[in-house]
Amino acid sequence: MLNYEYIFFDLDGTISDSAPGIIGSVLYALDKMGVSEKHEESLTKFVGPPLTESFTKYYGFQGEALDMAVKTFREYYREKGIFENSMYEGIPETLKKLLEGGRRLAVATSKPEPFARIIIDRYGISDCFEFIAGSTIDETRTKKDEVISYALETLGIGDPETVLMVGDRSHDVLGAKKHGLDCLGVLYGYGSRAELEDAGALYIAETVADISGIIMN
Numbered sequence: 458m459l460n461y462e463y464i465f466f467d468l469d470g471t472i473s474d475s476a477p478g479i480i481g482s483v484l485y486a487l488d489k490m491g492v493s494e495k496h497e498e499s500l501t502k503f504v505g506p507p508l509t510e511s512f513t514k515y516y517g518f519q520g521e522a523l524d525m526a527v528k529t530f531r532e533y534y535r536e537k538g539i540f541e542n543s544m545y546e547g548i549p550e551t552l553k554k555l556l557e558g559g560r561r562l563a564v565a566t567s568k569p570e571p572f573a574r575i576i577i578d579r580y581g582i583s584d585c586f587e588f589i590a591g592s593t594i595d596e597t598r599t600k601k602d603e604v605i606s607y608a609l610e611t612l613g614i615g616d617p618e619t620v621l622m623v624g625d626r627s628h629d630v631l632g633a634k635k636h637g638l639d640c641l642g643v644l645y646g647y648g649s650r651a652e653l654e655d656a657g658a659l660y661i662a663e664t665v666a667d668i669s670g671i672i673m674n
Contacts, residue, residue, distance in 0.1 A: 459621070459672050464555055465608060465638070467624030468566035468573055468591075469504050470646030472548055472580075478534060478541030479504050485533035486526045492516060504647045505626040507567045507592065507599040527596075531569075539572055544580045545645065547665035552585040554669040564589040565608045565622065567601055588612055601632030609636065623668060630656035641671060 469475040480500045487494050494500065503511045512518045512526045555562060563586055566573050570591030577583050590608035592599045598607060605622065614620060617637035622629055625646025633640040634657055641660040642653030650661060662668045 461560070461621040461639075461672065462619040463561045463563060463612070463614060463621070464672065465563050465565040465605065465620060465622045465633075466586075467505070467622070467626075467629050468564055468568055468576065470625035470648070471623060471629075471643055472544060472564070472582075473542045473576060474545055475542040475576075476501050476504050476647070478538030481541060482530045482534040482538040486512075486530040487516070489529040490516075490518070490522065490526055501647050505567065505624075506628050507601075509596060509599060534572070539575060540579075542576065544582075545665050548580075549582060549585075551665055551669045552582060555672060556585060558669075558673050560672070562586050563608055563612060564591070565601070565604050566591045567599060567604060567628070568592065569594050601628045602635040605632050605636050605638065621672065623662075625653075627652045627656035630658045641668065643668065 466472055480497060483500050483503050484494060484497065502515065508527055508530060509523060512523055518526045552562060564573060564577065568591050570589065573591040574589050577589055588608060588611055590604050590611065592604060598604060620638045622633035622638050622640040623643065624640065625643045626648040630640040630642060630653060639659045641662055642658035643662045644650055645664060653661060660671050662671055
């Protein structure tokens with residue numbers, strides 16, 4: 458049994474299959490920016506990392522253009538995209554097993570915290586988490602390591618060795634490592650085994666059920 462007291466869960470690609478809403482929001486923003494994207498399937502790369510980072514990395518938006526892209530993304534997401542997602546099968550059962558095993562759970566996501574709370578509430582699993590930590594609307598807290606720092610501070614956790622981060626992308630792993638946290642990577646989300654292992658994930662779960670199996674067994 459792995460002796461972690463706290464388990465921090467990423468949201469997009471780990472709890473939530475959120476690609477439809479995110480891709481729809483990106484396409485809406487790109488259209489407003491006068492950019493035509495013919496390869497919609499490639500936009501899954503926006504699932505997980507901070508929005509500003511992805512718009513800059515993949516489309517070169519900076520300054521006012523970046524601000525406009527984020528603003529228009531959120532116009533769509535706030536009205537439609539936030540509902541265009543579904544919880545991965547088996548998540549409630551996995552959370553229940555971890556809670557019954559004495560683990561304390563929290564969410565640490567780069568998604569704006571108000572949106573994350575709405576999604577978690579809609580899934581009916583809010584009571585499973587002691588805290589939901591997310592990014593800020595004003596972009597003062599966006600990176601995964603910043604969100605993890607916020608969660609650690611809010612929960613009063615002084616020893617990083619008591620925490621395991623669970624996520625599907627390299628930024629989950631790297632954000633955790635920056636604070637001395639181990640990370641369990643999941644393969645059913647939007648990252649590959651190579652991405653997770655190269656970033657330094659200590660454990661790999663192929664399915665949702667594997668998460669509790671690895672932690673508890």
